[in-house]
Amino acid sequence: MTVFVAVQQAGYTDTMLPSREARLACRNGMASSTAGVANGFVQGNLAILPEKLAGAFHRFCQLNPKPCPIIGMSEVGDVSIPALGLDLDIRTDVPRYRVWRDGEVVEEPTDIMQHWRDDLVAFVLGCSFSFEEALMDEGLPIRHIERNVRVPMYRTNIACRPAGPFAGPMVVSMRPFKPADAIRAVQVTSRFPSVHGAPVHLGHPHLIGIDDIAKPDYGDPVQVEADEIPVFWACGVTPQAVIASAKLPFAITHAPGLMLITDLRNKQLAVL
């Protein structure tokens, strides 16, 4: 597992980074989508589990790095993740959480102070916001961003490798591209394995169990034009779907689209 190092370890401790500013705003009650917030900084999917389940979840991520790329995790019971952010408190710094009991969301609070326990482990997983920034830097148009809707996501027939109680199909996100742009998108996102990396499929949705591209299982539909091909990336919703279907007694995640903003720069995640 790659280990990333946030900027405070490079001597930036006095600087109020836009990422830290955003986390402090969340801590003070801001509870809106983090899309477009603190541009250039890595945002992450969150999964918090009791220690007795954390080992199996960690193995699940290890076995399924494309949907579940770990960019940081906490020590047991520790609310900080120094590698991901200065002064980060995982109990308060995400805009909105989901508290799961027996596979159901029972609450969507803006902090989890009341739910925190000394046996909890927090996992932060890479998110497509990072590679979307790289695609847009390259001049590649991203349909759902242009349309100001959520990315369409689909449950597939691609089985994740199971670990302990964690099992289920991979969830993918879809972005349509003209063919030459799709080729460029493969190249660009290949540089970012810690935020889902290269696509897992393109061109034939039905081959991965998607019967109707117009009906995503999560997010909003976007049009795939006749001169485009749909390109599919492994999606960070996968662990939430898996946590739901495992019907764990207790887990906490972020609410979709309301992510943890870290002090890592998206550019730091490029392997080339």
Added chain:
Amino acid sequence: MTVFVAVQQAGYTDTMLPSREARLACRNGMASSTAGVANGFVQGNLAILPEKLAGAFHRFCQLNPKPCPIIGMSEVGDVSIPALGLDLDIRTDVPRYRVWRDGEVVEEPTDIMQHWRDDLVAFVLGCSFSFEEALMDEGLPIRHIERNVRVPMYRTNIACRPAGPFAGPMVVSMRPFKPADAIRAVQVTSRFPSVHGAPVHLGHPHLIGIDDIAKPDYGDPVQVEADEIPVFWACGVTPQAVIASAKLPFAITHAPGLMLITDLRNKQLAVL
């Protein structure tokens, strides 16, 4: 333009490389396809032009590096290309040549001793054999090799950038892949820009002017199965098509499939 250095410059002068052995066989009259010959060594497309046209052709290659990646060229009137092979003689070491006059092939000799002139410049351009080796090393199946036919090639509606009398459409070669393999093929061939590099198109042949995938303009047709997508690479036949349509008074090329075998290793061409 990248400059490559063949192995004799690294102290291998005493070794009879399989590539040199193949060139000597050609010099002695062997005139068969070089597919599968001297595996691991770079093979090249050949274009020989009078000096007064060579400048424009060089610019054409510079402007169109995907179909026309230069891996070596001779000094004016020089029959050797030291960077590409020990003891290489461009007049004899290709299995079969094509002599062009006014845009027509007038002869297909096994050497060009009688045609050589002191004003000629030889260009050696990268060829898909190199990236096909890389694809096969990766375990990706290549349909036309499995079927033992020539790769299907198509004239497209993608215009090359013109230079002097050189102009015309890009010719592409096609290999069908299952979607995940197509993504891997983009990654693998991206490492080899000097032998056409990443694909130029995938998925929608008609968008690049290919009306019937079953009817290639050169080579042999291969089936694209329902669970596959056609992937298109810029092809080294492009300069021959351009030389033909430029109706140059005089030019020499290799005969298709009967290439110049160099002492460069395919692996040396990888940029990563």
